[in-house]
Amino acid sequence: MKKIAIIGGGPSGIFCAIKILEFAEKFDIKPEITVFDNKNILHTILPTGNSRCNLSYSEYDNMELAKNFPRGEKFLYSVFSRYGVSDAVNDFEKLGVETYIQDDLRIFPKADSSAFVKQKMLEAIYNKVKFERIEITEPLKAFDAVIIATGLKNYPKLAENYGHKINEIKPALCGLKIMEKEFITLKGVSFNSVIFTEIGVSGPFIFKLSSINAYKSFPYQIKIPLINRNELKAKLKENPKKQFKTVVSMFIPASLANILIKTEKQAANVSNKEIEELEFLTLTATSTDNKGEIVHAGGVSLDEIDNNFKSKIVKNLWIIGEVLNIDGFTGGFNLQNCWSDAAICAKDVIKKLYP
């Protein structure tokens, strides 16, 4: 009997076990699968999507889908062409997880519950896969195939101990600390997908910026779109006697307008320069707010795996999921990466073990 080890029982590791079992049934073969995890299986899926599990994103053009990954875009284009969003949605429906698409194209389970997704994934492997609660720190022996799916929450020492090169790990999809102290008083105030925090700024727009700039040295300037110049001009014209600040408050929270506009002048007397200055809010990011980080940039170098996730340098080793140097924006992209990596890897493992 062929023995397969999956190190890491997160979304990518468990989905890989599910797909291996599916192929095993199809080809009437019986590999022995053991999942090793130092914590509870699938504990990392519980907080996803604010406990609703944003499991994918409704984009069926694989090139467009891959553009949502600041690291891994080129590699993923071929991956998504072989296992994309509709494959994942179909597979989850087979597991009993029906899905729906939100207006912003994010895909969620109809149950709106990550605990439900966890339960359905566990049901699929129940009594068919061995589980060992242990932290693996050294290369495993006595297995015909080993799959590393450890994520990046702990530094991926294991992959390094196997001899793989690790690209520098940096927080991504996180809030940013800012230098301008006057905005800290705005804690909780939000505008244009940005929310002020006790140390800086957060929210979807900032997450995306933090991801794009993951390797940029601090401090750096960030420009947040504030008010469309033409729309502001039109409102000022409609309300010439109102205070400039009052008109600006029709577009952004009054507390923010109070900080940005020091003058008491009327709308009719506002200069073009003053209007232009409100097009963007420019702030200085001094570091990441690591409490909020959702994924990590960096990880196992993609040069060292083939397009089926098989190691080019270690025999019978595959590496999948967030532990790789792949990370996407918020929107379900990171979990879609887990499903795609896992499904392709599972197929390849079966093909190599049962030629």
Ligand SMILES: Cc1cc2nc3c(=O)[nH]c(=O)nc-3n(C[C@H](O)[C@H](O)[C@H](O)COP(=O)(O)OP(=O)(O)OC[C@H]3O[C@@H](n4cnc5c(N)ncnc54)[C@H](O)[C@@H]3O)c2cc1C
């Ligand atoms: C708060 C939050 C919300 C998120 N929401 C979303 C979302 O809605 N949609 C989305 O697409 N993405 C989301 N993400 C990102 C997503 O959760 C990750 O991309 C995904 O969990 C990565 O899966 P993985 O299986 O590769 O790694 P992980 O989920 O990190 O799982 C790795 C597992 O391996 C175990 N492990 C690690 N090292 C060892 C070892 N040496 N030996 C044994 N076991 C080990 C860990 O305990 C863990 O169980 C969110 C992330 C966070 C933090």
